Amino acid sequence: MPFVNWLKRHLVVIAGLLTLAYLLLPNVVVTVFSFNKPKGRFNYEWQQFSTDAWKDPCGVADLCGSLSISLQIAFWATLGATLLGTLIAFALVRYRFRARGAVNSLIFLPMAMPEVVMAASLLTLFLNLGAQLGFWTILIAHIMFCLSFVVTAVKARVMSMDPRLEQAAQDLYAGPVQTFLRVTLPIAAPGIAAGALLAFALSFDDFIITNFNAGSTVTFPMFVWGSAQRGTPVQINVIGTAMFLLAVLFVLTSMVVGSRRSRKTS
Amino acid sequence: MTTLTEAPPPLAPAASEPKPQRRRGRWTPYWLLLPGILWLLVFFALPMIYQASTSVQTGSLEEGYKVTWHFATYWDALSEYWPQFLRSVAYAAAATVLCLVLGYPLAYLIAFRAGRWRNLIMILVIAPFFTSFLIRTLAWKTILADGGPVVGALNTLHVLDVTNWLGWTAGDRVLATPLAVVCGLTYNFLPFMILPLYTSLERIDGRLHEAAGDLYARPVTTFRKVTFPLSMPGVVSGTLLTFIPAAGDYVNAELLGSTDTRMIGNVIQTQFLRILDYPTAAALSFILMAAILLMVTFYIRGSGTEDLV
């Protein structure tokens, strides 16, 4: 029974590809429906092909404004979380100190906590302090929950780094600052970049924590949430599709550049 | 003459290879930790304390709240919202199991069978992250739409009859049923299962499969006795990364469910942002946190991978 044997041998591959299809199906729908011309306020049923939304992505009130706020917050949150997280990661890997266990737990807990719990407790704090909810409270919250992820990513990289490399740099007349800039940082860079990318994605896409602490500020996910109640403009799908394509393009380019660079040196 | 050893020299014991540590660097780690840890203490730990305090306060929005050690709030909250708690745990557990069943083959495929397609598949797993998860969740509304092709197919195959009987769906609808919510949760947290699984599978030496085969293990046995046990760290962290956010999620229940599928996250959100009953919301959130930490602790102990953290 050649077919049964073939099926047996490739069962994992088939199952895996089905899962991949499950993962990608919504993106296909989002893309297809970005060319829809819905009848009512909601873009859930296919009507007819149109490129109207693509021609005018900012044609809906507040959409591009919210997108811009999300990008700004994601940018600053990435910067803040990457900076603070990298420092923590270096301290954890490179030094012994008291309270190491406590620090590790404090890093781990935000990742093991449902978002809604963090969101609610942070709001309690802001309410108690009488803080004005808005851009700054969102940014604070985003840095908080991105921090642990950056620490984890950078830590993994720095841990796999041979401590002899830094000793070699010192041995070759590089002082502490030079050693850090010339050796430690470049070698840790991929870990830091991975952490930063993760932070950006997490921040840009966050809804639950933002929703609690945003006040009247509307980020892109909050705009989408609101429109799910009031009516979904096609432009949402346009933005979603564009972000997806940009991400794929970005990764592909960096991969091509990376492989070309390594080919050039070999 | 003694024979020369061909093997590399044994590693020096740990004592002879310590990290360079100079007196003057004694305070360096604390300076490095200070800003980040301070941030977490003020905006993560301190809020927990505020929340604990709020949960035992009484009062009203107009008159303000005072700590009165009113623990009855916990009791009231639990007795009123225990169905939502149970539902959250059940939905999250179902989604976690589904994620494991669906995610494992894909992680395995990427780790061992993808060859030169490996990077492309990885990108395809990660890239959807960049389309807002809310937009993607809304897409499920289209996919599972009443009378749509998916529901039609399930109907023709009499799958809906089974799920109706189980109480997962109602009539010839999938939307606004538990099935839709679990489907959405599974979809949303699947990458969080696949990535740790892939990481731990990728570390497995391919020769172990050959060694197992050489020692008379059939492929299924090899998987059961070698591959799966070695991927346990990935299974544990994957299930945690799926279960925890799923249990606290309210987006899927709100967008794909109905009032009958409300999870505890929905309740906390409503109490906090609409009803403005802060003590009840804080108590609920505190119970959720405690329940999850408890479950996670037992789970990690039970699976014997404490070094995970």
Add this chain to the structure above:
Amino acid sequence: MKTTSSGGDVRLTGISKTYGSFTAVHPLDLTVPQGSFFALLGASGCGKTTTLRMIAGLEEPSSGTVHLGEQDVTALPPYKRPVNTVFQSYALFPHLDIFENVAFGLRRRGIRSVKKQVEDMLELVQLGEQARKKPHQLSGGQQQRVAVARALINHPKVLLLDEPLGALDLKLRRQMQLELKRIQTEVGITFVHVTHDQEEAMTMADTIAVMNAGRVEQLGSPTDLYENPRTTFVANFLGTSNFIEAEIDSKSGDEIVLKAGGGKLVLSEARCGAPAPTGGRVLVGVRPEKISLTHADDAGEIPEGRNRITGKIADSSFIGVSTQYVVDSPVCSDFEVYAQNIDRDPRLVPGAEVVLHWNPAHTFGLDASQDAEAGVEEAA
């Protein structure tokens, strides 16, 4: 940060290192003469690497001082010491190409035009072609040479080598031993070489310090250490030694006459490293290759004046250049004998009764109170 190669010896005075309750290096005085090839030899964990790292400044001594020539460098951080290190497993910077790896030290000292120097240095280690490759694209032997070049280009007063050949296979290691020796002769810089491989140390070094458990057991030239070990550890760690415990019978002139299991042995007093009162006990040592093996039937043909003991061949293995015998004798249960394969006596097979005999001048005497097996395990 002086780059001049004039400058003097490395002097360690009372230097020690403790970690908590563990003493890695006991207070130690050591002088490495300028321009010499000096080896610190010992098993792993004996404190040799710690000693090296204290010279480099990568480890702070718990006590004592490090001098380079006249300069006390004890308090200087590594980047201010005119000393460079070839690290175990090389520690080449993975993000820099070979050229930049080699140029690293020069650039850190603010030297702008490094091209000529780097190219010359790469030529010296025969890697001129590989300048633009990344470290991971090179073979182990090439990486090793880059590590040497990266250190040497700075013209350090001392070059420290921490098990530099440990990661190479046997053949390449042999080749690199000669190569390093050539480079050292060419540049004339003091090399301090840490190794656990006694053959490597003997091939390359002018002077060897054998370390054991944080102490220097013996210091000397390879020949001196091999011929006149002062402890059983040195005798066993460098090569193989046979030991017979013997009683001092009498002295005649500068010769000591010993009794061992009914037989008589002679030991030159000058080669006895222990006090030798009549009636006292010493360990009599002899190297396996110094011993001749004669079948018991021909015992009469052995010349007078040689030390001799009798025994029975327990085992023999042919290894090409020589045949190694293990002989069971009343005074020592497994006596090792290496015989050159020149005229092989076909009667010398396991079970044969034999006489072992050797020139008394090749005998050395050691204090009988120590463990005759010390260092055997570590040398394996």
